[in-house]
Amino acid sequence: MSVSHNIEPKDIAGKLAKTFIRNPLTLILGLFLLVIGYLALELMPREENPQMVVSGSTVIIALPGATSHEIENVIIKPLERKLKEIKGIEHVHSIAMDNVAVFNAAFYIGEEKSDSNLKIYDKLMQNMDLLPKGALQPIIKPLDIDIDIPIVSVAFYANDPAMDPTLLSDRVKEIQQRINALPNVAITNLKGDMRHQYNVTVDMQRLSGYNLSLGQIVQSVQSLAYNVPEIKGKTLSNEIVMIGVKNAIEDVEDVKNIIVSQNMGASVYLRDIATVTQGEEIQNFKSALISTKKPDSTFSPLTRQVTLTVSKLQGANSVIIADEVKEELSKYKEILKKEGINYVITRNDGERANEAVNELVFHLLLSILIIAILL
Numbered sequence: 001m002s003v004s005h006n007i008e009p010k011d012i013a014g015k016l017a018k019t020f021i022r023n024p025l026t027l028i029l030g031l032f033l034l035v036i037g038y039l040a041l042e043l044m045p046r047e048e049n050p051q052m053v054v055s056g057s058t059v060i061i062a063l064p065g066a067t068s069h070e071i072e073n074v075i076i077k078p079l080e081r082k083l084k085e086i087k088g089i090e091h092v093h094s095i096a097m098d099n100v101a102v103f104n105a106a107f108y109i110g111e112e113k114s115d116s117n118l119k120i121y122d123k124l125m126q127n128m129d130l131l132p133k134g135a136l137q138p139i140i141k142p143l144d145i146d147i148d149i150p151i152v153s154v155a156f157y158a159n160d161p162a163m164d165p166t167l168l169s170d171r172v173k174e175i176q177q178r179i180n181a182l183p184n185v186a187i188t189n190l191k192g193d194m195r196h197q198y199n200v201t202v203d204m205q206r207l208s209g210y211n212l213s214l215g216q217i218v219q220s221v222q223s224l225a226y227n228v229p230e231i232k233g234k235t236l237s238n239e240i241v242m243i244g245v246k247n248a249i250e251d252v253e254d255v256k257n258i259i260v261s262q263n264m265g266a267s268v269y270l271r272d273i274a275t276v277t278q279g280e281e282i283q284n285f286k287s288a289l290i291s292t293k294k295p296d297s298t299f300s301p302l303t304r305q306v307t308l309t310v311s312k313l314q315g316a317n318s319v320i321i322a323d324e325v326k327e328e329l330s331k332y333k334e335i336l337k338k339e340g341i342n343y344v345i346t347r348n349d350g351e352r353a354n355e356a357v358n359e360l361v362f363h364l365l366l367s368i369l370i371i372a373i374l375l
Contacts, residue, residue, distance in 0.1 A: 041361065045315055046319045046350070046354055047317075055107040055142075056106040057116070058143060060103075060141070061075055061101045061139075063099060063101070063132060063136070064214030065215075069096075075131065079103065083103060083120070083123060086105075089105055090106050113142070117142045124138050136218075147312075151310060151318045151322060151347075152350070154310075154325075154344070154346065155288070155290050156168065156171070156336075157304065157305040157306075157343070159340045161301070163340065165194040165280060168304070169190070169306055171341060173190070176308055179329075182325065184312055185312060185313070186313045187311045188309065190307070192288030192305055192306050192307055197278075198276055198277070200217075200274045200276050201277075202214065202217065206272065210263055210272075212268070216260060221270070288306070290305040290344075291303070310325055319354045322349065
């Protein structure tokens, strides 16, 4: 004769467990939670970098012709004190270089971005009188951790080291425009690119002889470097009149013939005080080099490269964006090879984020399986 022991739980946990074990809805609830978990796993964006609010700005102020020591005394020291007065500023780093001053202002984590950027702008506008004569308008570049940190980096390089670097840069810019149009891509940048430009080498003795400053030359060139779109209007007789101003700078001779000043009734041309040539940007001292591994396990000599970086919008799935970038690049692979250009993906946060999430899910399922076996 067997005796059944019907033990009634007395604590809350036991009563709750007994209710769920005997309730037929427990199985349905479990399946529902599994479906919700699967949907969350598939729909939630996969990212490697944490979501955090970090505010900051970079301020660039140019003073043509000034040395780094002069920049430090007349721009860095006065404005650095003023920037540190802003509420919420954690630290301010300043760099004094020839012709330019750079301020990097960082706020405490959690400070609202738009308010922080507005504080920087207001403080600079309030203290414009501290800037020396000849200083150009400050350039304020807000920093955004969501778009300033790239998720994909691609290095483009030429098989022939003698290839014109401007041609390589032009080819990469075409690809950059296509990638920049992809969904959820915030911004794309080029590192190590060389642009076409007119190089103006000013003779400082001639400049002083005409009593001119570098700032005047810059303003004279900029005033002619714009296209004014055509404007349609009507006269009193209802005749349509179209007015347009074309870019006055089209070749080297146009640059040489820019009038920078009037001296004793005679025009002073840019060619009178400077040497003008057409080529690549000589002031760009930044370069990126790459060495690739050959089939015989040796490395090729260092050669110039152009790196394309891709950043995503906040909350977007880095895995999907990285795959779309790779797919877009594959369309140009054969064309670039024919032109003697190769590329290699040097950074892929989407791939690393996907691996991290998959590993987490694997260990989670393994833990659930072990617990189920033990119970």
